[in-house]
Amino acid sequence: MTTDARTTPPSRPSRPSRPARIDFARSAPRAFTSLIGFDAAAREGMDPALVELVQIRASQLNGCAYCLHMHTSDARKAGESEERLHMVAVWRDAAQFFTARERAALALTESVTLLPAGGVPDDVYAEAASHFDAEELARLLALIFAINTWNRIAIATAKIPGTDDRA
Secondary structure (H helix, E strand, O other), X not given: OOXXXXXXXXXXXXXXXXXXXXXXXXXXXXHHHHHHHHHHHHHOOOOHHHHHHHHHHHHHHHOOHHHHHHHHHHHHHOOOOHHHHHHHHHHHHHHHHOOHHHHHHHXXXXXXXXXXXXXXXXXXXXXXXXXXXXXXXXXHHHHHHHXXXXXXHHHHOOOOOOOOOOO
16 A cells, blocks of 8 residues: 555644643632633623634634634534534635624634734724624623633643543
8 A cells, every 4th residue: 555645644743742831720710710700701692603603713813722622623513514614714715604794703803813003993893893783792802802811821821622621
């Protein structure tokens, strides 16, 4: 049997061992619990599919493999299609896979996550505001703030993808 570049997976450089990092939940339980409450409040009344799309896109932008694995798994369990999951990273070029409301949320997610000089562009904010009432927009912003915080916790504490221990 012969192999070629099409059938042989690329080799990955081995990752150097890292010193152990803190378990944020155990080391800062009040902060962790508060963030869980903030996250839950942000999700309240929101479409679960939209919640996962926002969390997936922010996690992609932040390079958080732990959160990306967790939220793509959650999205699949909730019935999200593989096709749409594959298109999240390129949603602007695959607009037909997402509703106008989802596209507005993804654009706002990108702007808040990447926070360009001058802040969130007025046109991006206005488009989101045209699809979400004031309470929904506030929850969407809170959701984006929460996932960015979760991403930073997972990255800073070197959480390993696939080790989600939620019950």
